[in-house]
Amino acid sequence: MSGKHPIIQSIEQAQMKQDVPAFGAGDTVVVQVKVKEGDRERLQAYEG
Template identity: 55%
Template sequence: MNAIEKINQAHVAELMAGKTMPDFAPGDTVKVFVKVKEGDKSRLQAYEGVCIARKNAGINSSFTVRKISFGEGVERVFPLYAPVVDKVEVVRRGKVRRAKLYYLRDRRGRSARITEDMAGGADAAGAADKKA
């Protein structure tokens, strides 16, 4: 590991102090709480949609969330370690076989639906191991 990677790791650890980020993958429906500053007030704004992509690049990691708002598809890219991202909640786990779900951009209605993973994905697998 070179010096830059060590610095990035230390910075990520500093940014994540006191925060917990759940394990989520493309296909999962997530709710992202973003800090919004309006004038002198600050509030949390929830953005809920399907995670269609995840880029794991150390401190530059990000994820893309897509939702349909008033009949229009809206995508938003969130930096994973940004201070404006307060927390991320996994609403439901999706069962997909691709890492990037860009094909959902061309689909509407029922064909854009993602099957729910009843096993629960990464969290359920970890919980099952702990019980055994």
């Protein structure tokens, strides 16, 4: 059992992408995170 509430699990499943690209060890990926600063939003990219 994952320990999460069933309602939270169903919300997470509904928001998850179904077509995740394949990647493995040694690949470089870029992840963008939406950051809220006051009343502004921006995307912060992390690469590794």
